[in-house]
Structure formats: structure tokens, C-alpha cells
Amino acid sequence: MWANGELAAVSELPDSEGGAVVKGMLGSGMGSVRHAVSSDGSRVFWTNSIAYSAAGIALPALYLWDREAGESVRLDVVQSGGGSGEERPAFNIASADGDVVFFTDSQQLTEDASPEGRDLYRCVVGPVGSGLGCIETTSITTPLPGSGESAEVMDQVSASNEDGTRLYFVARGILDDNPNEEGQSAKAGQPNLYLWQEGQGNRFIASLSEGDFRVWGGQITQELGYSAFISATASPSGRFFAFTSDESLTGYENRSSSNVPITEAFVYDAEADQVTCVSCNPTGAAAGGDQLPKKVNLFPPDPGGIWAGRWVAATLPEASRTEAEGRSLYRPRSVLDNGRVFFNAVDPLVPADSNGNWDVYQFEPVGVGTCTAETSTAAATRSGSGCVGLISSGTSEGASGFLDSTPSGNDVFFLTRGKLSVLDEDVELDAYDARVNGIAAVLDPVQECAGEACQPSVGPPNDPTPASESFRGPETPIKCRKGQRKVHRKGKTVCVRKKSKKSGKQQQKKRAGKSGRAHR
Numbered sequence: 220m221w222a223n224g225e226l227a228a229v230s231e232l233p234d235s236e237g238g239a240v241v242k243g244m245l246g247s248g249m250g251s252v253r254h255a256v257s258s259d260g261s262r263v264f265w266t267n268s269i270a271y272s273a274a275g276i277a278l279p280a281l282y283l284w285d286r287e288a289g290e291s292v293r294l295d296v297v298q299s300g301g302g303s304g305e306e307r308p309a310f311n312i313a314s315a316d317g318d319v320v321f322f323t324d325s326q327q328l329t330e331d332a333s334p335e336g337r338d339l340y341r342c343v344v345g346p347v348g349s350g351l352g353c354i355e356t357t358s359i360t361t362p363l364p365g366s367g368e369s370a371e372v373m374d375q376v377s378a379s380n381e382d383g384t385r386l387y388f389v390a391r392g393i394l395d396d397n398p399n400e401e402g403q404s405a406k407a408g409q410p411n412l413y414l415w416q417e418g419q420g421n422r423f424i425a426s427l428s429e430g431d432f433r434v435w436g437g438q439i440t441q442e443l444g445y446s447a448f449i450s451a452t453a454s455p456s457g458r459f460f461a462f463t464s465d466e467s468l469t470g471y472e473n474r475s476s477s478n479v480p481i482t483e484a485f486v487y488d489a490e491a492d493q494v495t496c497v498s499c500n501p502t503g504a505a506a507g508g509d510q511l512p513k514k515v516n517l518f519p520p521d522p523g524g525i526w527a528g529r530w531v532a533a534t535l536p537e538a539s540r541t542e543a544e545g546r547s548l549y550r551p552r553s554v555l556d557n558g559r560v561f562f563n564a565v566d567p568l569v570p571a572d573s574n575g576n577w578d579v580y581q582f583e584p585v586g587v588g589t590c591t592a593e594t595s596t597a598a599a600t601r602s603g604s605g606c607v608g609l610i611s612s613g614t615s616e617g618a619s620g621f622l623d624s625t626p627s628g629n630d631v632f633f634l635t636r637g638k639l640s641v642l643d644e645d646v647e648l649d650a651y652d653a654r655v656n657g658i659a660a661v662l663d664p665v666q667e668c669a670g671e672a673c674q675p676s677v678g679p680p681n682d683p684t685p686a687s688e689s690f691r692g693p694e695t696p697i698k699c700r701k702g703q704r705k706v707h708r709k710g711k712t713v714c715v716r717k718k719s720k721k722s723g724k725q726q727q728k729k730r731a732g733k734s735g736r737a738h739r
Contacts, residue, residue, distance in 0.1 A: 257317030300330025319383030333369035374444025375436035380457025481508035498533030519620015572613035
């Protein structure tokens with residue numbers, strides 16, 4: 220870490236482990252680096268990467284380096300009553316301030332942890348003895364009392380709020396036996412989606428399919444997924460959680476003509492305990508969907524290729540990453556605390572969408588923005604518990620895709636080839652800003668002329684002067700001597716002797732005498 224002009228080694232082991240500086244990774248490397256550095260840079264969560272192997276990832280310990288303390292502390296410490304299982308902690312996510320961190324482990328760190336498999340732990344950081352540590356380590360995936368089951372937490376947590384009081388994750392165990400609003404209950408061995416809330420425990424949301432690994436990050440090894448593969452995300456407060464699934468979670472027909480499930484986008488409202496399909500056709504028409512190419516196309520709706528070869532009707536914005544299977548460094552703002560969700564859809568959800576291609580949409584609950592119970596226009600209509608509205612044109616050639624939004628959602632940035640502005644004169648990809656109460660660009664008006672003002676402007680006079688190579692200036696005046704006169708010969712002026720009158724008569728007589736003798 221560099222701060223105030225000084226460098227400090229972060230990946231330095233605690234004194235109890237030798238204090239050596241070792242090769243380290245932020246978070247758990249390619250697994251997750253989400254808030255691995257606190258917002259003020261004072262805390263860093265890291266792993267010793269010497270033991271990291273792509274063939275069989277070994278994660279022997281998880282550390283926290285604190286700038287004020289100037290040292291690291293180990294977090295995966297066994298509490299009273301725990302201890303069985305292999306040490307394999309994996310950083311998942313932390314609160315923005317670094318006060319709370321979530322990680323999974325195969326080792327039972329608490330007495331009530333699962334008998335086997337992986338559990339999800341929450342560590343509250345604070346003063347421990349003369350240093351820092353977990354003042355409270357809790358397994359938030361404790362199995363139901365008497366069930367004898369294991370939580371079997373899958374790969375990476377899906378999302379959390381900024382302060383670590385709400386967390387979305389997937390587990391194969393039954394952690395809540397209450398049914399959801401659709402009357403569905405968690406299924407043992409299935410990927411069940413849960414919400415954990417501080418002081419309330421776990422709440423079952425829905426059972427997903429094995430093809431929905433974009434909710435929990437996929438599986439790159441036995442126990443560690445890529446957070447960059449997660450398309451699910453939560454609003455800053457954690458109230459709203461957007462995710463995708465090819466399961467018909469709300470009863471909507473999402474099967475293709477060949478009976479292949481088509482992925483749709485959903486949003487869960489934690490306060491209403493309700494799941495809404497934001498990309499399902501408001502008319503009730505069955506999903507059409509699109510089978511995306513099997514190669515990375517680097518353009519919306521799937522710039523990272525995480526949907527390659529799959530049938531999808533909608534995608535959520537993907538996290539940026541530095542390489543095909545690299546770290547997730549930034550996630551676009553696509554879910555806001557007012558319930559707005561931005562997504563890409565290929566099915567026409569409103570009458571104005573007529574291009575048969577991917578477009579950018581927004582979903583907003585009733586009472587937010589312009590959504591009312593009676594909303595019904597060409598570009599926006601009621602759908603479920605809110606309204607869906609078209610953000611891109613719906614008429615341009617080629618796909619349009621969401622880029623990002625401002626925290627308020629009043630500015631939405633997207634890519635398109637459509638000419639949506641009078642200033643756009645090509646068919647190349649352009650970035651646009653759809654702004655609430657924005658003003659469209661205009662061209663400068665052309666001034667009309669009248670009368671003499673319509674005459675063409677007078678140009679500079681033609682210079683008839685010839686080129687210097689052929690130019691000849693005026694000749695120098697010639698003055699003849701006395702008895703000479705000027706004559707022009709071959710374009711030149713010369714002086715010759717004047718002829719006298721007498722000599723002229725004598726010449727005439729000579730010529731006449733010669734002529735007479737010749738005649739005779």
C-alpha cells in the first residue's frame with residue numbers, strides 16, 4: 220500500500236506466523252475482490268497466494284491488514300466448540316468500511332456450523348486483545364435444528380448491501396422451511412436462493428436451476444467461483460436484488476418451441492417479500508428469446524461471454540474484468556434503492572420496440588418516476604408490480620446495450636448504432652445519455668438570405684502578372700548620338716546613321732545610269 224508518500228507491505232504474516240512478507244492476493248484472487256480494500260483504504264483483506272494452485276486451490280488462511288495497526292491479523296480462527304474439517308477459507312465480500320467481512324470455509328469455525336461441506340461466516344472486525352480480529356464470528360448458514368443437514372453454501376455470495384446487514388447467497392441445504400409467496404419451499408440438494416438479514420436470519424426466496432450459476436458465480440474448482448461471472452446485484456441498501464433464472468418463478472411461460480428454458484430477469488423486494496419478473500412480456504405472450512453466440516462478442520447483451528450458447532430473453536449488466544476469467548473490478552449501477560432496475564431484453568416488451576433486436580429497458584415500481592397504475596404508452600406499460608419502459612430507440616439496427624447509470628438513475632448511459640441525435644451522422648457505435656428532463660441536441664440554424672445578401676461574395680481580383688520565368692520588364696530607353704536615328708529590327712531598338720539628302724540623290728542618279736546602260 221502507498222500512502223502519504225510511503226510504501227508498506229500488506230501481505231506480511233502476523234508475528235505469530237513468522238512475520239514474513241509473502242506473495243499475496245487481494246481477497247481470494249480471481250474468486251472475489253469485492254470491497255477487499257475498504258473505501259478509505261485503511262483495511263485490506265488478503266490471502267497468501269504461495270499456496271494458491273489453479274489445479275486445486277488451497278486457501279490456508281484469510282488475513283486482514285490494518286493501516287493504523289500496521290500489521291496483519293488472521294480471521295479464520297476456530298471458536299469454542301469448532302475445529303473439524305479442512306482449513307479452506309475463501310473471501311467473498313466485505314462492507315464498504317471494512318468493519319464486516321463474509322467468507323466461506325470447510326472448517327467448522329463455530330459449534331453450530333454444518334457437520335460437513337462449506338458454511339458462510341460473518342466476521343465483525345474490532346479490537347481483540349492488543350490488536351484487531353473478529354470480535355464476533357457467526358455462521359449465518361447454520362442448518363435447521365435437528366435436521367442433521369449441511370448448508371452446502373455454493374461458490375460466491377451473490378450480493379450484499381453497503382454495511383453488511385443484508386446478504387444474498389445460494390446454498391443446497393434447507394436453511395428456512397417457510398414457503399415463499401408462490402407457495403414454493405426450499406429443496407434439499409437444489410440451489411436455493413436466500414436472503415440473510417441481521418437480527419432476522421435467513422429467508423427463502425426461490426429454488427433456482429443448475430444453469431443459473433450466474434447468480435452464485437459458477438464453479439472453477441470444488442469450492443470457489445468467479446465473482447466476475449455473477450450478473451446478480453443488489454441496490455446499495457440491499458432492499459432490491461436483481462437476478463436471472465431459467466426457472467419459471469412467477470408462472471410465466473419461458474419455454475422455447477423446442478422446450479428449452481429461456482432465461483428471464485427478476486427483481487426481489489425484501490420489504491414486500493415479492494419476486495417480480497421484469498423481462499416477462501406484459502401481454503402474457505410466451506418468451507421468444509435469443510440463443511447467444513458461443514464466442515465472446517465483446518458487446519451487449521453479453522460483453523463477457525458468460526451467456527455464450529445459452530437461450531436468454533434478458534441479461535443484467537455484467538461486471539468489468541481485466542481478462543476472460545479475471546477479477547471483477549467494477550459493477551455497473553443497475554439496481555437502485557428506489558426499485559429501478561436496468562436490463563437488456565430481446566423480446567419486444569412495449570409497442571415501440573419493433574427492431575427484433577436487443578434493447579435497453581428499465582423497470583420501476585408503481586409510484587416511482589412516471590409509473591402509475593394506469594401507465595400505458597407506446598414506450599412504457601404496466602408489468603407486474605411496476606412498469607417497464609424502453610430506454611434505447613427500439614428501432615435501430617443492431618443491438619443496444621446498457622453501460623451504467625448515475626446513483627439517482629436520472630442519467631442512463633448505453634451503447635447503440637442508432638442515430639438518436641441530430642449530431643450523430645454515422646452508423647458506428649456511440650454512447651448516449653438518456654437523461655430525465657434532458658434537452659435534445661440541436662443543430663445551429665442556417666441563416667436565410669434576402670435580396671443583395673443572396674449574391675455570391677466577391678472574390679479577390681485575378682492577378683494577370685505572368686510567372687517570373689517568362690516576365691520581361693520594360694526596356695531601358697536608348698539615346699542615339701548625333702547623326703543617328705532609332706530603328707526597330709527583330710524586336711529590338713537600335714541606332715543607325717542618318718542618311719543625307721544629297722547622298723540620296725546621288726544614289727538615285729547612279730541607279731538611273733546603270734539602268735540606262737542596261738537598257739541599251
